[in-house]
Amino acid sequence: MPIRGEILHKNMNLIELLLEKKQTILKKWFDAILNTYPDDTAKFLKKQKDLFANPVGNAFYNSMQAILDELLNKANRDKLSLLLNDIIKIRAIQDFAPSQSLAFIPALKRVVREELGEKIRAAELSGELSAFDHKVDNLLLLSFDVYMNCREKIYEIKANELRNMTSKLIERANRIFDKHAQKSELEEILSESNKLNKKEVSR
């Protein structure tokens, strides 16, 4: 005879199951990203709650929480893009290959299966699970765009820095060049008018 909880789960859809286990899923998902750091660092990133004493851990946790909420809600592309940016901006300049940087996203599928696998099977929600997987796949694709934006930004910044170092020099060179150009133009006008004057006089 099934116990009451199982009967209850039989009538729940995947979103409801995910919402019920949201905190556990979030915690495990957060652990998945922390596990890519050395042990001491992972402990620190997890433990320190001050936003300014631990900018990385807090950015990860807060953004992952909001991403999870958004996935279970409307999964708005623009919102997700901004939230991903807060995490990937950090990962993109740390010691990770691109695949390592973004590995936390497919990890969400594993976490959901670990946490809800049996219930999903019992409630026969494999169709809904496929739909959720599809959302996570799209999130991964979106993360490629965000990652590339971050990398391109780094190179743009490098180029800008070099440009700023010399921009005043170029501006000055241009100004001197313009002065010379104006001067020679003036000389040309004067010599033309002299010629005209001479012609006038000779007439």
Next chain:
Amino acid sequence: MGKFIKKPNDLMQIDYKSPQTDWMDTPADIREHMYLHPTKAKELGAVDFPNIHEWKPADKNWNLPENWKEIVLNGIKERLQKYRSFHVFMDICVRCGACADKCHFYLGTGDPKNMPVLRAELLRSVYRKYFTTGGKIFGKAAGARELTDDVIRELWFYYYQCTECRRCSVFCPYGIDQAEITIIGRELTNLLGLQPGWIGGPVANCFMKGNHLGLEPHTIKSNIEFMLDDIETITGIKIEPTFNRKGAEILFITPSGDLFGMPGVYTAMGYLMLFHELGLDYTWSTYASEGGNFGFFTSNEMAKRLYSKIYSEAKRLGVKWILGGECGHMWRLWHQYQNTWWGPPDFMEAPVSPITGTRFEHASSAKVVHIAEFTADLIKHGRLKLDPSRNDHLKVTWHDSCNTSRGMGIFEEPRYALKNVCNHFYEMPENTIREKTFCCGSGSGINASENMELRMRGGLPRANAVKHVHDIHGVNTLANMCAIDRASLQPLVDYWVPGVQVAGLHELVANALVMKGEKERTTDLRGEPLPQKSAQKSGGKEDAKDV
């Protein structure tokens, strides 16, 4: 890290877990975008650096001199005898971990070797092995290790991932100063000819031509004339400063970055406008033309060697005292090293402001006053006519530069000046300012372009606090008083907090400064249109509205 740093053979066996080996058994992975390129041989030769040779940081073999081990061990021995602080810091750490999570590089990289305690341990372990009985007998069990070329690579890699900012020392119960350890660590690797180009180049320039950028006298003069043209366009006032003028009351020295780089030039325009308005009896020097000192990032002796020209020039010109521009490490050097190097100079007087009569007692030994102190004093005495509404398009926050704030305690003067020249000022959170300020991540000579990723990691905690006030208050201007900050914070905020510009204190002062005989200003110093004008007001305002 954009490149594929590891190549898994089997796609199904990718392990994203970080390797968990003991730090001593984890050699440094010297990665591109994280290190500075080596100095060119000719630059090292100009200032007699030892063991000049060709090498590449990413190579396994650094072509170290044959007797490299002897050089390093003798170098440690010499410094243990010479610097009591170094000896004490090698012995007294109890590994309490209070410093561990306070370093901006640790917060940004997550690399345990960037915990100050472990960064120090990289060198301490060698000290124990060769200079302590316990280390000699018990070896690894006593935290000691052999000096190998891998250890040298590791020291070099991590000691240029420390900006000598001293934030960790604020939290250390013993007051251990990691900056001192980093300084010695860099000196030791320099003995082997492992000098980065971004530091060695400016040092050679400064030694040969008087400033880091290698600007020659006529270039310095023409750069300033170029700024004067801009000032005349904006204010209608023609300024005629003097150069190398004997008999001037004050010698003005500023980092050469102010004469050339963006946005430093706007700060330099600010100095010129302020001094003109005051009718200050001062002169620029085209010989002692560098307030900064990259020699400080190579060795104590080199720092002294590069700065000796400033006092020589002050003596030659016969000035009474020296006014220093907006610089960071210049301040630590003048007030914490100068007395040890030379003692108080007897050919100058304790600085007295000719405008307000204020005697700068704290500078009576070094005879050098920071311009933030000078300007705050002017405002306090109501000697400047200011129209802060000209900065109304700016929502400003203040970055305490490590050297002037944590190093020297200059907290209030720039804030006082800022609140009088801007109507919209917002502080960043308490644990990110004043003595707990987060470094820009590019100080101590690591503000090159090739290591941009390192700089972005190191500056992350600073940028995070800027982002906070940007999101909450709409802050769009990050003001500061350090040339390295002005150059390096802009790329930092461009990555982390787009929409914020970096400005020097005196750029904002000059925007607000109502000058005698000026035409109605329509733009700020950057040529940006001024906001809607409101009533002018005098200096001496105590608090800004939005603080």
